[in-house]
Amino acid sequence: MQATQSLDRTFAALADPTRRKILARLARGEATVNELAEPFAISQPAISRHVRVLSEAGLIVQRVEGTKRPCRLAPEALSELEQYLQMLRRALESNYRRLDQLLAKQTKKKETKGDDP
Amino acid sequence: MSKMTLTTEGETQVIVTRRFAAPPEAVFRAHIDPTLIQQWCLGPDGWTMPVCVNEGKPGGKIRYEWSDGKGGGFFLTGELLEVDPPHRTVHVERMHLPDPTPDNRVITTFAADGAGTLMTMRMSLPDADTRKAMLASGMEHGMEASYARLERLSGWKAAA
Numbered sequence: 001m002q003a004t005q006s007l008d009r010t011f012a013a014l015a016d017p018t019r020r021k022i023l024a025r026l027a028r029g030e031a032t033v034n035e036l037a038e039p040f041a042i043s044q045p046a047i048s049r050h051v052r053v054l055s056e057a058g059l060i061v062q063r064v065e066g067t068k069r070p071c072r073l074a075p076e077a078l079s080e081l082e083q084y085l086q087m088l089r090r091a092l093e094s095n096y097r098r099l100d101q102l103l104a105k106q107t108k109k110k111e112t113k114g115d116d117p
Numbered sequence: 118m119s120k121m122t123l124t125t126e127g128e129t130q131v132i133v134t135r136r137f138a139a140p141p142e143a144v145f146r147a148h149i150d151p152t153l154i155q156q157w158c159l160g161p162d163g164w165t166m167p168v169c170v171n172e173g174k175p176g177g178k179i180r181y182e183w184s185d186g187k188g189g190g191f192f193l194t195g196e197l198l199e200v201d202p203p204h205r206t207v208h209v210e211r212m213h214l215p216d217p218t219p220d221n222r223v224i225t226t227f228a229a230d231g232a233g234t235l236m237t238m239r240m241s242l243p244d245a246d247t248r249k250a251m252l253a254s255g256m257e258h259g260m261e262a263s264y265a266r267l268e269r270l271s272g273w274k275a276a277a
Contacts, residue, residue, distance in 0.1 A: 094159075098157035098159065
């Protein structure tokens with residue numbers, strides 16, 4: 001039950017495109033809320049809300065450094081290079097499955113043509 | 118069955134290999150003929166490639182534009198440096214998101230493997246940070262696809 005709840009929270013956190021962009025930015029390294037807000041046309045408080053959702057979902061962690069609170073990916077969640085590779089692998093693999101089908105169709109067409117007298 | 122491998126080498130390279138049940142000529146053509154590329158090089162389900170330019174010769178231009186059908190999308194531009202059918206191509210490419218990413222130099226080889234083909238794509242990024250950013254952007258788009266599939270599987274909808 002608890003595991004389901006935590007998974008729900010993770011997926012709800014990932015459902016928002018801005019939050020996915022924030023995660024992709026943090027995959028490149030630590031950043032403050034101000035730095036995270038820069039590429040977006042939304043206010044810093046709005047970014048802070050996204051950061052809170054991500055933090056509650058356990059996807060990112062924040063540390064205190066004077067008045068700043070830099071964020072980074074939670075190591076256990078998504079920070080491993082292997083995780084990115086896994087995602088990229090899936091995206092590429094769906095391309096290559098389509099290419100398999102395309103190649104199979106071409107081979108079939110050629111065979112049919114070859115059978116014609 | 119695991120046909121594809123994706124590994125990193127050194128600080129800046131990413132290597133993808135994949136086997137296909139078709140001869141190198143056919144696999145090579147599918148990588149260079151725009152009407153074929155448009156049928157498979159689409160990324161997550163639901164995306165299309167409305168614009169596909171690949172001039173197929175050394176010095177030739179590449180431009181791929183992807184759309185999610187909901188007004189979202191991005192594009193890639195590049196130049197072909199070497200074209201040696203059906204064995205090998207070398208090109209440089211960059212994504213426009215919309216700011217251009219640093220150039221990715223890609224060597225793709227197509228080797229006969231029994232009745233099929235072993236394709237190897239060796240990508241070289243300018244530095245380690247760029248490679249990290251590229252893989253992270255793969256994560257962003259891959260996540261979108263996984264999320265969409267999950268939604269379909271479970272009937273689960275995100276709260277807006």
